[in-house]
Amino acid sequence: MSLKLYNTLSKEKEIFTPVDVNNIRMYVCGPTLYNNPHIGNFRPIVIFDILFRLLQDVYDENKVTYVRNITDIDDKIINTSNELDISAEELVKKYKKTFRKDLISLNILEPTKEPSATEYIDQMVTMISDLISKGFAYESNKHVLFESKKFQDYGKLSRLSPKDIISGARVEIADYKKNPEDFVLWKPSKDSEPFWESPWGKGRPGWHMECSAMSYEILGSNFDIHGGGIDLIFPHHENEIAQSTCFHGEQTAQVWMHNGFVNFSGEKMSKSLGNIATVNDLLGTYSGDVIKYALLTSHYRQPLEFSDDLLNSAVSILEKWSDFQNWQIDKSLGFDKQFMDYLLDDLNTPGCLMRLQQIFNLIKKDPENQELKSYFVNGLNLIGLKPTITKKELKIDINYIENMISQRSSAKENKDFAKADEIRNALQKQGIILEDSVEGTKWKQI
Numbered sequence: 001m002s003l004k005l006y007n008t009l010s011k012e013k014e015i016f017t018p019v020d021v022n023n024i025r026m027y028v029c030g031p032t033l034y035n036n037p038h039i040g041n042f043r044p045i046v047i048f049d050i051l052f053r054l055l056q057d058v059y060d061e062n063k064v065t066y067v068r069n070i071t072d073i074d075d076k077i078i079n080t081s082n083e084l085d086i087s088a089e090e091l092v093k094k095y096k097k098t099f100r101k102d103l104i105s106l107n108i109l110e111p112t113k114e115p116s117a118t119e120y121i122d123q124m125v126t127m128i129s130d131l132i133s134k135g136f137a138y139e140s141n142k143h144v145l146f147e148s149k150k151f152q153d154y155g156k157l158s159r160l161s162p163k164d165i166i167s168g169a170r171v172e173i174a175d176y177k178k179n180p181e182d183f184v185l186w187k188p189s190k191d192s193e194p195f196w197e198s199p200w201g202k203g204r205p206g207w208h209m210e211c212s213a214m215s216y217e218i219l220g221s222n223f224d225i226h227g228g229g230i231d232l233i234f235p236h237h238e239n240e241i242a243q244s245t246c247f248h249g250e251q252t253a254q255v256w257m258h259n260g261f262v263n264f265s266g267e268k269m270s271k272s273l274g275n276i277a278t279v280n281d282l283l284g285t286y287s288g289d290v291i292k293y294a295l296l297t298s299h300y301r302q303p304l305e306f307s308d309d310l311l312n313s314a315v316s317i318l319e320k321w322s323d324f325q326n327w328q329i330d331k332s333l334g335f336d337k338q339f340m341d342y343l344l345d346d347l348n349t350p351g352c353l354m355r356l357q358q359i360f361n362l363i364k365k366d367p368e369n370q371e372l373k374s375y376f377v378n379g380l381n382l383i384g385l386k387p388t389i390t391k392k393e394l395k396i397d398i399n400y401i402e403n404m405i406s407q408r409s410s411a412k413e414n415k416d417f418a419k420a421d422e423i424r425n426a427l428q429k430q431g432i433i434l435e436d437s438v439e440g441t442k443w444k445q446i
């Protein structure tokens, strides 16, 4: 079976055909680091990580270039840094640290490149100047705006007409705009805000321009996949297509993919609703695998209902699955066909998880079956799950840990190193790491 992906542009599931089979290129809009990323921000990161792994498996590891950017300058960053009275740079640095830890806990592969917007300001200025000289953009009151109606295909991704856009009040009305649907490519910075020099005065780029410049610089004018959350279809991706295509004359990306929202009790998660669960908070109670498993239980294009029940059912499944750690497997046996068919069919991860459970049940009946065990573990690896430690108990039994540490010390004194290692490993399985020093053994929870 060939890889099929749903393309928001055509509104159809299409057989994926690379632009260049020796260089498959994917760009995904990464987080804006003005707070700790919440579970909704992580859905695209998890989904496109799986697509990255799958493309590497289908086409070869060295033939896939995956770019996931970091937005390190925009209005939200500036407003938050002003509130906290720190620089935008310090703010991003602070949240980047947590983001890195979250990524490791969720076993997310590093993308091939992870550019930050502020590293590409020169390229953005070049693109904007070009768009002005070609007549697609205009300068007005220190802003540069893209004149949407000059791009004939404007609205082709979101299927919104300029009329829909204006009547739906999905655009900002401002007196420096020729038309309400025109959008900002460059804007002036206020005195207290970060700025870059430009032909239009001290200012900063519009958010859409950031992704256009980074994707063009790193992946070129016609690459394979551009992804992000469903809320990015309009205006972010619609505007990216308009400005990129008018700049280089090509399609920009062949396949546009969008994941659905994460909801809490039927409501879209947002700051105003006060129902934000940051991944960092969740990792205080659950392992990265549990969080990831929960995110994969719905198809990526569907909304995902996130709840404690969902997380707890993931815990009980992964606890059973963790048996696999002692299994001997053979990587060369590859994947179960049904599992692979689900994954190739527009990343049907609920199907993959169901099939893994079926294989696991078959193994329980036939414990010596090497082929099934290999299919199971190879499948888990392909979607980046390695269920070792599931739920971290908030109330740790300190007496138990101290007792184990003292048993281990006695074992070491008696030169019973096998037993000492056994205790260390047993604790590690429960998320407790031991550190020996001259003052004795300390422990910490991972």
Ligand SMILES: [Zn+2]
Binding pocket: 028, 029, 030, 211, 236
């Ligand atoms: Zn973007």
